[in-house]
Amino acid sequence: MNNHLLTNAQIVTPACHFTGSIEIADGVIAAIHKNRTFKRGIDLKGAWLIPGCVDIHSDWLESELRPRSGASFPLPLALHFLDVRAATCGITTVFNTIRFCDEESESRTFEQAICMARQIDEVRHGMLLRHFLQARIGPHTDTLVGRLADLQALQSLRMVVFNDNIPGERQYSLNQRIEMGMRELGTSWEETRDRLLAQIQEARELNHRMVIYDAFKDKCAFGSHHDTTVAQIVEAGSSRSFLAEMPTTLAAARKAKEAGMWVSMDAPNYFRGRSHSGSLAAVDAMEEDLVDILCSDYHFPTILGSVVRMIDEGMAPNKAVNMVTLNPARLLRLDHEIGSITVGCKADLVAFRSERAFASVNSVWVDGVRKFTADYTGDVTSLGVHPDRSVVSKPDNAYPWTSY
Known part of the structure; x- marks a missing residue:
């Protein structure tokens, strides 16, 4: 039986935080004891205890697959x-x-x-965490139309984000795209410009947004990536997107909120105080209360690090935590299962301490099963781990890579 008592923790619920205890029964939160601790159970010694973070956009796989230009590694390892x-x-x-x-x-x-999506689909249930797919789809190509059935068959596909691929119209200007293309393709400025201009003309003649929506409307949440103008937000709304993912301007973020859309920004942007590409700074959007969700984008540590920083800067702990737990769960319509410390929800939990303005994670539970634990007083207490604290305990059936 997967039953535990976690006690002596700073518990964060959707509405408040308090010192208390949580009972877990069969992998589900069975009881919450406010202002009560016990001598039995797992003593968390005053650590924060929050729901597990729900990361709706992670590009980290690319970093594991290609950590250096020209250096690639197998998908199972990544x-x-x-x-x-x-x-x-x-x-x-x-x-x-x-x-x-x-x-x-x-x-x-x-x-x-x-092919890569299928492989993730096949092995995800043997992994430590809950893994899903977000398909970033360019609506201005005919290639996709003939492959919709392949994407529909992916069990883990739960998000579709329109990734407009018309050069020069979103995050990067046309000149920036030309320079990027020169580096990537090894072509001259004129040749790269001509290629991009041809792409622009072809892309503007195609727009399969509603075809894509009809194909996935019964299984996926929809969003639009890097909206820059008010017109792009209006187009996103007309194609049933209810998430503005990392808008690049305040005008776009404001219009998205006005339209009733969720707005997500990347945690590295907030944590660093600016965008790495010169786009909208998350702190500026947050000053106007325009941001609902933070995602890791390209850097896992900053998603929880941002929670620590927001609390340190005076935000209520429940509001800060909700941005990386409950709000993304609500977007995905999974909040009845994950995203909050609520009786009846799955016991996906994280215990951490704030150290030197970032989060030191002590333990992680998924379905009430402890997947990671580290004693930062000096001992690592996890199964089959290396003493460098890169630690994770895994079930016996994890990572069935022999099928590859």
Whole structure:
């Protein structure tokens, strides 16, 4: 029986926080004891206890697959260490992003992207955490239309985000795209410009947003990526997107909130105080209360690190925690199962301490099973781990890579 008592913790619920205890029965939160601790059970010694972080957009897989230009590693290896790293950062639900488009500059073909998604689909139940897929789909290509059935068959696909691939219209200007293309393709400025102009003309003649929506409306949450203008937010809303993912301007973020959309920003942006690409700073959007969700984007540690920083800067702990737990769960319509410390929800939990303005994770539970634990007084207490504290305990059936 998967039954535990976690006691002497700073518990954060959707509405408040308090010192108390939690009972877990059969992997579900069975009781919450406010202002009460016990001599029995697992003593968390005053650590924060929050729901596991729900990360709706992670590009970390790309970092594991290609940590250096020209250096590639197998998908099984990349997935294993992605899973491990996410656990040590307090994330219990991960949406791995895969981009589906047929641009020349992409590192993989459409077929290779589908193959990678299928492999993740096959092994995800043997991993430490909950793994899902977010498909970043360029709506301005005919390639996708003939492959919709392949994407529909992916059990883990729960998010579709329109990733507009018309060069020069979103995060990067046309000149920036030309410079990027020159580096990626090794072509001259004129040749790269001509290629991009041809892509722009072709893309503007195609828009399969509603075809994509009809294909996935019964299984996926929809969003729009890197909206820059008010018109782009209006287009996103007309194609049934209810998430503005990392808008690049305040105007776009304001329009999204006005339209009743969720707005997500990347945690590295907030933690660093600015965007790495010069786009909208998350702190500026948060000053106007425009941000509902923070995701890890390209850096797992900052998702929980941002919670620590928000609390340190005066935000109520429940509001800060909700941005990486309950709000993304609500977006995904999974809040009846995950995203909050509520009786009846799955016991996906994280215990951590705030140290030097970031989060030191002590323990992570998924379905009430402890997947990661580290004693930061000097001992690592996890199964089969290395003494460098890159630690994760795993069930006997984890990582069935022999099928590859």
